[in-house]
Amino acid sequence: MKPFRRHIFVCTGPRCTPEGKAAEALFRRLGELLQAEGLLEGEERVKRTRAHCFAYCREGPLLVVYPDGIWYKEVSEERLQRIVREHLKEGRPVEPWVFHRV
Numbered sequence: 001m002k003p004f005r006r007h008i009f010v011c012t013g014p015r016c017t018p019e020g021k022a023a024e025a026l027f028r029r030l031g032e033l034l035q036a037e038g039l040l041e042g043e044e045r046v047k048r049t050r051a052h053c054f055a056y057c058r059e060g061p062l063l064v065v066y067p068d069g070i071w072y073k074e075v076s077e078e079r080l081q082r083i084v085r086e087h088l089k090e091g092r093p094v095e096p097w098v099f100h101r102v
Contacts, residue, residue, distance in 0.1 A: 004047040006088060009064040012050045015057035023061045029077055033084040046088050059099055068093065069102030 010030060012023040030048055031040075039046045054062050059073035063083065070093050072083060079097055086092045 004045040007047045007066045009051040011062040013053040071100035072097045073099035
């Protein structure tokens with residue numbers, strides 16, 4: 001496995017969004033945004049993984065970023081763009097949507 005700087009988990013379970021469709025679309029869009037920002041290769045590489053459930057469905061869709069231990073709630077495509085740019089690329093968590101810290 002190639003080394004990576006961050007690992008982002010996207011809840012794609014059926015309860016975060018109706019039938020998980022919006023969450024699956026969010027997962028695909030995340031891949032596109034990571035590609036556009038140059039975050040799929042090199043030292044700043046971000047690995048993305050589907051997760052079945054984080055057990056906080058009311059707050060979904062959820063993203064979890066490790067090793068930072070940041071959980072994001074109610075992630076829309078617009079919010080995802082900002083999370084990718086500010087947190088994953090620039091290293092600054094997007095505080096208004098931080099749901100939990102580990």
